[in-house]
Amino acid sequence: MNFYADKQTQEDLNLLGRYKNNSIAQLFDEAITAGGKKLMDKMFQQPLSDPIAINQRSDTFRYFSELLLSFPFTAVEFAVMEDYLASDGGGNLLQMASGVIYKKILQGIANDSDFELLQSEVLKTIELLNRFYAFVSLLPKSNLAYRDQLERIEKIYAHPSLQWLRGKPEILVFSVSKIIRFDYLFRYVLREQMNELIELIFDLDVCIAVARIGIKKNFCYARAFGKEKNTMKVKRLFHPVLEHAIGNDSCLDQDHNVLFLTGANMAGKSTLMKSFGIGIYLAHMGFPVAADHMEFSVKDGLYTSINVPDNLDMGYSHFYAEVLRVKKVAEEVAASKNLVVIFDELFKGTNVKDAYDATLSITEAFSENRNCLFVISTHIVEVGEDLRGRCDHFKFAYLPTVMEGVVPRYTYKLTEGISQDRQGMIIIKNEGILDLIQS
Template sequence: MNIKDLNINNDIVNLFDYTLNDDAKISLKKLLATPLSSKEAIIERQNILKGFLVNLKVFHNYSYSKIDFREVNYFLETFDKDTYLPKGIKLKLRLYKSKHYEYQSKCVQLIMLYHRLHNYIKNLPTAAFPKKYKSEIICIDEYFSSFRPDYYQGLIRENKFKIKHILEIISIIASKKKKLKIQEFHTIFPLFEAYLSAAIGIYTQHFSFPNIGDKGIELDNFYHPLLKAPVRNSLVTESNVILLTGPNMSGKSTLLKAIGICTYLANIGFAIPANKGSIPFYSNIDVFINLNDDLQSGYSHFMTEIINLKKVVIEARTSKKCFAIFDELFRGTNIDDALEITRTTLKGMLNFTDSLFFVSSHLHQLITMDEIQSDKISCYYLDCDLQDDTPTFTYQLKQGSSDIKIGRILFEKEKMNEYLSM
């Protein structure tokens, strides 16, 4: 997939990032960056997140010391039985106060952290979660329970935490280390927190889960989630090829990014910035918006466009369901060439009926194509009002095309004819 122009890892991740430690943040980024393999996997992910959403009250004021979490994890990761349980360790703890304090502080820190975390987990109803993920929650609960945090926390509070209790905890750690239970926990718990973080983001942003349909996209009041005051639009695709026209500054790129974000988030099982929607599973998603010359590979802007288009078409020809956005396709060549090959491209895309293509263009002449006149290719534009020759952009998506020439209007409004005349 080519989704770098959606800025998922740099911008979109922040909408869902309520993580409290680096491990959870890494897991969240993996969730957002890793495509799912099927419609069933998407629905499974949706149901996991819905399970957290139903139970968000359980995690009210969910927090803990980041320093404690990091130090406990380091202690467990570097734990070695021969170091912490050598022969005669009980006597050494009695004789050497520094050693006693070291062991005691590590165990107390672990128990206090696990006691706090376990209070959230043990009160979490699992009925709302899918069966497979329910077992992971039970695994986390059993992991914390095995340390008996309530019992040892009570001893610590009553100042009855003795050497024998320290050695009991050290022995529990040694056993879990041997059985690889600590490594297992450090895999599933960051993912647990990543899901929780994503659910908090979905709730905070008022996103909705789309239906995972079979063909075509339906979006009701969708928007770009990073805008402070976004304009909402609705869309129902009636063709597998959509041409978007309109002048510069009309918002075409932003609209296409919003559609791309909705489609990608839906395909990784996340909720989307829309009131509701229906989006199919796509095996390949490619978004080409901020296209530049590929200097590293030696490609010109136009050749980069050709290479990107070729990759998408090859994927579509192998019976894969592809979703692709091409913003200002073939803007890297002259207008005559661009017009001819854009027509050929749009016609050719009609052959791949299981895929969906969005193409934006300044080439107003494209609307005369028979395929557009007969509605085989859907044509949309972003509205613009003119008041006293001053363009006002509404950013509203409408069917059809617009023949407003903003470039000429702005050129004349700035009196460029006068400045350029002798």
């Protein structure tokens, strides 16, 4: 079973979509091959929930980050080999030989290019197979992280029918008989081995791409633990897409499973919560995380409520959409799932009194599920004061606003406690809105 994040969560955190502006998937979209890109998409769609598998994958990425390698093929030349090996060879040796001879005859009598194309594909495949073997032969084998893949590659190249390949010099042209022999070998005799090798090349492509992003962005590799530990510790966590993002530390566990955030608008609460959610998601993928250090207990899933839209087609107001979202999360929590839950400004679609009562009761009720971790924010600081008097397993923090005269400045640094900032009217006056209306 994989780690789960529903569509709302994916949208809130802008996780998926290689072509989506500023998405996390776009950030890591540096795979060279089409198959590598598809594998990367699959990893994003299916995060892991097994700590052993997570740590093994992150160790593999770390292994490549220490080697500083570049992928040995261009997208164009690899596509030639990939398309050739994936094409139908036509069955047994007699059928394949007949097809090659037919193409050779057409080349002579009709100036047909099919034989020339087949010859170039066979030659390119031999060249790339040699290049790939030379590349992986230089990879250190002492590290356990990538040893299994290296052994599988070695086994393929050790096949008796491929002994001639190693170190073969570059050849510009083959006779018809050799074209038949090699075409039959690659697309029929060794079809299963070639398919496995292609998949291993896709995997290598992803490993190099992810490691390169981790280095370029100065990300860390998180360490996963079993569910029973129920902890999440992170140092200098920041948003991976923002330039010059400010990092913050956080620590949640069984005894303190709720981070309750307050602070003014624009102080950075939503960005902090998105950073937290993205970090959790990437950590469950085994990908590098935007932080200096992170360790966490694996969870069953992640649910956020940050940008909940109304639904005019269904007749749902913004408030009712929020209620349904909270109900959905409550059902998942009630099913004894180990979750990370992020609520940004609960019930902002209703009046202050209802929002106060609902935020207080819902937050307190959720927090009793000690197998889950919660990050909850609100503008209603009085809720925080009440919860601080009633709950000893909360961590209260805020993002300060520093007033420089009548101009607010935001530090984006978490501070312990509950915010007392009240700058809303100052910002309104600074923008001259009242003067515009009165004039």
